[in-house]
Amino acid sequence: MELSDELYDPDALYIFRNGESCELYEDDAIAASGILGIATAERVDGQGKGVKELRFSFRDLDVYLPKLIRTGNRVAVCEPNQTGSGKRV
Numbered sequence: 026m027e028l029s030d031e032l033y034d035p036d037a038l039y040i041f042r043n044g045e046s047c048e049l050y051e052d053d054a055i056a057a058s059g060i061l062g063i064a065t066a067e068r069v070d071g072q073g074k075g076v077k078e079l080r081f082s083f084r085d086l087d088v089y090l091p092k093l094i095r096t097g098n099r100v101a102v103c104e105p106n107q108t109g110s111g112k113r114v
Contacts, residue, residue, distance in 0.1 A: 037099040040090075045083050047102075054079035060096050061089050 038053045049057050054065045054077045067075045081089060086102070093100050 034099065034101065037101045038093060039101050039103055040086070041103045042083060042105065046080050047083050047086055047089075049079045051077050056098070057089075057093060060093055060098075 038049060038057055040053075041048045041050075057063070057079050058065045061079075061081075063079055063081060065077045065079045068078050070076050090100060090102070
């Protein structure tokens with residue numbers, strides 16, 4: 026997932042909603058893993074590069090979000106946008 030430079034905050038943890046899952050990547054995944062006690066996984070992206078990922082159910086966001094905030098983290102929850110044709114952007 027990519028964010029425009031004008032919206033990106035390097036001090037925030039970014040949680041991306043993907044259907045019924047929430048995902049964090051790379052450094053955000055590692056930081057959240059220590060706080061939430063959830064193991065990270067490594068997956069291969071489309072270019073063959075390993076990417077650290079932490080995933081949990083969207084239903085659990087109301088449990089995990091307060092934990093991340095209480096430890097002093099800024100958190101952004103990112104929802105996918107769709108065009109009028111239904112295509113995700």
